Amino acid sequence: MTLDDKQIINEFVNMNSIESYEYLFSSLYMWRKLNRVKYAIIDDTLIIEKNEEGKGTFYARPLHYKKENLVNLIEILKKRNEDYTDRDYFFGDVDQDFINDLKEYTDYNIEIIEDVDDFEYVYKTEDLIELRGKKYHGKKNHVNTFEKTYNYEIKAITNESVIKDCLELLHKWHEEVLKTIDKEMCMEIDAIKDIFGELQYLNLESIAVYVDEKLAGFTVGERVNDKLAVIHVERGELEYKGVYAFINRKFLMECFSDTEFVNRQEDTGNSGLRKAKKSYHPVKMVKKYLVKLS
Known part of the structure; x- marks a missing residue:
């Protein structure tokens, strides 16, 4: 996959009504190296192949498939899989609608696994901007603390100086928060560096928050349509109190205030991340499934 x-x-x-951010070109391109993303067009249907740690290689939900031809499509993919041994799951990142079609239009034995760690968190944009009510009291306090404590400036990630600062923060974040720089983490840094150079071409929005001319945090996202925005990347320096709550709200205010919902992606099974995402009170979870097929 290339630009x-x-x-x-x-x-x-x-042409398809897909809720998951996984199918956006920006996401596929961003993680193309880490997930070894490939695609093919078969019978006027887009087939995306991905590899993810702990799941092996699988096919994503076919896009623009004809229900009456679903068996033929799967047989072509099954034939291809004969040459590989890393295919524990046939499909991944699929929704309930596709599973329903598998049940109705094919006779395969199907095992369905909820990919809970990969469920995506969706919020009302207005909720995360206004932070009204008791349930957002703590978040609003964090935002107020940041705004009252620090002399901040907002910049777009549009020049080499800001990009350099963001990459330095990324390296520091991995070293201090994750305590490691392994192959996957290095590839994540490379993935984010890739999109920094193509923000305009990929139709991505960004802000970088500086405090006294030092980068405190940054975030990158995109408008999917009139109703939905997606946050792709968000990193902050924990030494600045309330930085994450501030960035979250400020980015939506500056770039996506007219959308109805915002998708903040999955928690990957990380307990701290899960707690943080739940604390913003999602209105919906985009459920994704893995499928074994025989």
Whole structure:
């Protein structure tokens, strides 16, 4: 997958009503190296192949498939899989609608696994901007603390100086928070560096928050349509009290205030991240499933 594939992928995505951010070109491109993303068009259907740690290689939900041809499509993919041994799951990142079609239009034996760690958190944009009521009292206090304590400035990630600062913060974040820089984490840094150079082409929005000319945090996201925004990256320096609550709210105010919902992606099974995402009170979870098929 390269930047040249953007139009092809977008055409198929736009023809389908997919809730998950996983199918956005920006996401596929960003993680193409880590997840070894490939694609093919078979019978006017987009097939995306991915590899994820702990899951092996699988096919994502086919896009623009004909229900009556679903068996033929799967047989082509099954034939391809004969040459590989890392295929514990046939499909991944699929929704309930696709599972329903598998049950109705095919006779395969299907085992369905809820990919709970990969469920995506969706919030009302207005809730995360206004922070009204008792349930958001703590978040509002964090925002107020940041705004009253620090002399801050907002910049877009549009020049080499800001990009350099963001990458330095990323390295520091991995060393201090994760206590390691392993291969996967290095690839994450490389993935984020990739999109910094293509923010405009990928139609991504960004802000970097500086305190006394030092980077305190940054975030990158995109508008999917009139109703939905997606947050792709968010990192902050924990030494600045309330930085995450501030960035979360400020980014939505500056770039996505007219959307109805915001998808803040999954928690990957990380207990701290899960607690943080739940604390913002999602209104919906985008459920994703893994499928074994025989």
